[in-house]
Amino acid sequence: MEFNPQSSLTPEHVSPDHIYLSSLPRRSDPLFRPVGGHFKRLIDIFIAVTALVALAPLMIGVALIIWLGSNGPILYGHQRVGFGGRTFRCWKFRSMVVDGDVVLERYLRANPDAQREWERDRKLRRDPRVTPIGAVIRMLSIDELPQLFNILAGEMSVVGPRPVVAAELRRYRGSAGHYLRTRPGLTGMWQVSGRSDLSYRQRVLLDRYYVMRWTVMADIAIILRTIPAVLRSRGSC
Template identity: 55%
Template sequence: MSVEGKGLAFEFGEEVSIAPPLVQGADARTSIVGGVVKRAADIAIAAIGLLMLVPLLLLIALAVRATSRGPVFFGHRRIGAGGKVFRCWKFRSMVENGEAVLTRYLAENPKAQAEWDETRKLKDDIRITLIGRILRDYSLDELPQLVNVLRGEMSIVGPRPVVADELGLYGSDARFYLAARPGITGLWQVSGRNDVSYETRVALDKAYVLGWSVRGDLGIILRTIPAALSARGAY
């Protein structure tokens, strides 16, 4: 099902499994990290957060719409628990034809291509708009993911949401990633974001899954606000 309107588009109902279920021998429906307790907390926090943030969400939407061409929201296919594909929603922070711009830029810049191959990110990404840079610096572009949390596709705290080809970089540790819903925030986000190596990102996701606790989630949530405000490692 899709819902479309001026400046925005949502596509619902996309659930396609592209990976083996969770950890070997486990049931994908019952083995998601945190179980019912974590899911109940996610619903409560996401619902309250959306209600409290309505004025800010509207302000950001107007700013995105007024400063560049294209939709307000951008949905990118990511891999969730059990290998299910879902659309991870963000406020659009890039130019409308970002994929074409990136392809052309990487073809013309071998150094940037090497950086992209290693980290799946660019420190100087020419696709990012002026308002998009501000949103990314303070992680405001990720606020629409509260809707993903309510839908059960993401969690407030969890591993990084990754695309299908990136999951291959996790090697045998991919099974730990697939055992949890991706998070709006997580150990990576409060540990320096893009200032840490890719190997460290994978290690942090694995450590989170193996050591999950309610107390640990609360600690990450409390560390997220100062981490976002510092804009450390944002690009």
């Protein structure tokens, strides 16, 4: 959903994130095009279709394991910010308990150190919401495979910045404009450069560097480096 200042939302229903997103450059600006243009988009479609066909047995198997192993939906969708500030539902295999928000809130209240870690990094090394099955598929990044459908829909790219929520984009400050110049990626420099072992500032700088120095060869190199990075499972989140 893209925020429209003239929508039926009343002032009490307009969140700070809506106000923030409404101030960002609009996708309708003819001079505002995603990095890589049509050529990068064609590569995205080709890779996404090929990967969905090749990985269909794995994805079906994971879906069955989640369905049989825990109560709740197989997929989980969360609102993220995409190209030009337009929000979209980013899909993953569900790796957490259904009432994850409640579990997280209780855990953070009872653990001040975890609260500080969450405020600093927006992630936890020991996340109480993650199911046993979820821990495995997250370690191998299998939980992110449904994002191939986001790529086909034009909401994401194979390579790009890590998809973030509006509250996180605020922390990008001067780098927010760089993030908004391209579609978020299924993989990216953050994935092959340490993943969650990186500080938040390092991840932001990598996103900025990627956008400023984008080339087709850079995308190919990142894709090739993603496979060994995942197999090493270094810094999985």
